[in-house]
Amino acid sequence: MRALTWQANRKVSVEDVPDPGIQDPTDAVIRITSTAICGSDLHLYDVLGPFLDKNDVLGHEAMGVVEEVGSAVTSVKPGDRVVVPFVIACGECVMCRRGRTSQCEKTQMRATDSGAMLYGYTRLYGSVPGGQAERMRILRADANLQRIDSDLPDERFLFLSDILPTAWQGVRYADVPEGGTLAVLGLGPVGQFAVRVARHFGYRVLGVDPVPERRAMAERHGAEVLDFGDQSADELRDRTEGRGPDAVLDAVGMEAHGSPAGALAQNVPGILPRPVARAMAQTVGVDRMSAITLALDAVQRGGTVSLSGVYAGAADPMPLLRMFDKGIALRMGQCNVHRWRGEILPLVSGDADPLGVDDLVTHRAPLEDAPAMYDLFKNKEDGCVKVVLHPAAA
Numbered sequence: 001m002r003a004l005t006w007q008a009n010r011k012v013s014v015e016d017v018p019d020p021g022i023q024d025p026t027d028a029v030i031r032i033t034s035t036a037i038c039g040s041d042l043h044l045y046d047v048l049g050p051f052l053d054k055n056d057v058l059g060h061e062a063m064g065v066v067e068e069v070g071s072a073v074t075s076v077k078p079g080d081r082v083v084v085p086f087v088i089a090c091g092e093c094v095m096c097r098r099g100r101t102s103q104c105e106k107t108q109m110r111a112t113d114s115g116a117m118l119y120g121y122t123r124l125y126g127s128v129p130g131g132q133a134e135r136m137r138i139l140r141a142d143a144n145l146q147r148i149d150s151d152l153p154d155e156r157f158l159f160l161s162d163i164l165p166t167a168w169q170g171v172r173y174a175d176v177p178e179g180g181t182l183a184v185l186g187l188g189p190v191g192q193f194a195v196r197v198a199r200h201f202g203y204r205v206l207g208v209d210p211v212p213e214r215r216a217m218a219e220r221h222g223a224e225v226l227d228f229g230d231q232s233a234d235e236l237r238d239r240t241e242g243r244g245p246d247a248v249l250d251a252v253g254m255e256a257h258g259s260p261a262g263a264l265a266q267n268v269p270g271i272l273p274r275p276v277a278r279a280m281a282q283t284v285g286v287d288r289m290s291a292i293t294l295a296l297d298a299v300q301r302g303g304t305v306s307l308s309g310v311y312a313g314a315a316d317p318m319p320l321l322r323m324f325d326k327g328i329a330l331r332m333g334q335c336n337v338h339r340w341r342g343e344i345l346p347l348v349s350g351d352a353d354p355l356g357v358d359d360l361v362t363h364r365a366p367l368e369d370a371p372a373m374y375d376l377f378k379n380k381e382d383g384c385v386k387v388v389l390h391p392a393a394a
Contacts, residue, residue: 002391003057003133004370009049012371017057020129020137025072028141030082034154035131036061037370037387038162039188040310042378043253044122048312051122060086060119061161062131063154066145075142082145084131084138085337086162088117091143102334107140115334131161132370134391146341155388156348156357159193164344164355166335167193167251170308173331174247176203183207183236183245183298184223185291186252187214189360189386190308194249195223196355200347206239208232208294213383221356233298244300252291253309289316296323307332360386367391 003017020029038061044052063083066076076082089101096104104116112124117139120130129137138145148157167190176182182198184191187209198205199222207223209215215225226235237244295305296319305328323330348357362385365373373387 001134002367003129004059004367004389005054006044006049006052006056006058007054010045012045012058012374014368014370015055017055017129017133020135022068022070023137024139025070026140026142027070028066028073028076028138028145029068030062030064030084030136030138030145031067032062032064032131032134032136032391034063034158035059035133035367035389035391036158036161036163037132037373037377037389039190039253040121040162041374043310043312045374045378048122048124051124053123053127056120056122056127057129057133058120059130059132060121061158061163062119062136063148063158063161064136067135069141073141076145076147080145081148081150083148083157083160084119084136085144085146085160085165085341086119086121087144087334087337088119088126088128088139089143089338090140091338096143096338099336099339101336101338118334132367132389134367144338146345150349152349155361156353158388159189159357159360160337160341160344160348162335162337163189164193164348164357165337165340166190166308167197168340168344169335170194170249170251170306171197171201171203172340173304174198174249174306175304175329175331176201176247178202180204180246181206181240183248183295184218185209185228185248185250185295186309187211187218187223187225188251191249191251192217192221192360192385193355194251194308196221198249199223200354206236206245208236211380214380214385217359217385220359228294232294236298240300244298244303246300247304247306248295248299249306249308250291250295251308253307253311293319296326296328299326299328302327304329304331308335361388363387365389 005015066080089104090106093105107117114124117126181204183206184194195218205223207218207225210228367389
């Protein structure tokens with residue numbers, strides 16, 4: 001089959017790879033009909049390269065049609081239309097029962113001291129082949145596959161795989177009081193959905209991003225928008241009676257703009273021998289901190305900062321004195337997709353589309369064009385907010 005593979009830092013290519021098959025009785029194999037490029041994939045493109053191996057299959061946002069199931073699978077059958085959560089959970093352990101599926105005790109990567117296995121996301125999370133491919137092996141299918149009983153287009157449901165539950169969790173974690181104000185930093189795909197989820201809950205939303213097209217999209221869905229700059233914290237306070245927003249959601253993460261020292265630190269491992277680079281990233285690696293620094297500065301005293309953007313630094317400096325003095329609550333983590341999708345599914349299943357899912361995708365392309373689409377998305381060119389790929393086999 002054809003699949004998008006990692007080859008080297010900032011180099012991906014579509015290659016012929018072996019077809020997936022049933023390896024365990026709990027497996028399923030699906031034919032991919034739609035798969036998306038996530039902002040987290042761009043971290044693999046650049047920063048997390050030392051944890052990838054040549055020809056790793058990327059991608060963790062996918063949906064398709066079941067082709068084959070293992071002998072123990074009972075919840076889906078060949079022909080069923082399904083969405084794949086990016087987190088691989090067992091559904092039975094203590095963590096899963098508590099809704100913390102990203103910390104599943106049966107799929108947890110203890111060898112790397114990481115959480116649950118993830119599709120297409122480095123040896124830190126199991127090196128499991130991802131979904132930017134024609135077909136995909138699904139582990140623990142009964143616990144993970146979400147069956148879709150609808151004739152609506154893929155794009156209405158595809159984002160249940162990751163970015164919509166991630167935004168939902170980020171807003172929930174923000175703990176905004178009724179009628180309160182949430183600032184969303186970064187108006188990429190997760191930030192766009194965070195704006196819409198927050199508006200759905202009745203919050204006032206202030207959206208911050210340096211890209212005009214992204215600000216315009218967020219404004220269409222009810223956000224008051226502003227550019228990202230040195231005065232952003234002051235402007236957020238000015239718009240909230242001098243206090244700052246009740247909560248700030250950071251949907252940017254480790255590759256924020258405006259951090260030249262952090263950018264240098266992130267790029268150094270890419271030129272080092274891979275074992276040295278991995279050790280460096282896991283011990284002295286730092287992130288670009290401008291987004292979280294803005295969040296901690298702008299949020300009002302006693303407020304909450306919710307991190308949806310990915311951070312991977314092992315030695316990130318944090319202003320703990322200021323955080324303690326302001327009484328800031330900090331919530332974060334990989335999305336517990338399984339916990340939230342039951343709440344979200346009814347909202348995307350009808351004609352009303354209250355979360356504006358139909359207004360997100362800006363670029364659609366065949367799988368073969370994936371390398372060019374990675375560059376387009378990475379460089380924020382041509383108004384790119386979200387890319388969906390369609391394998392030829394679909």
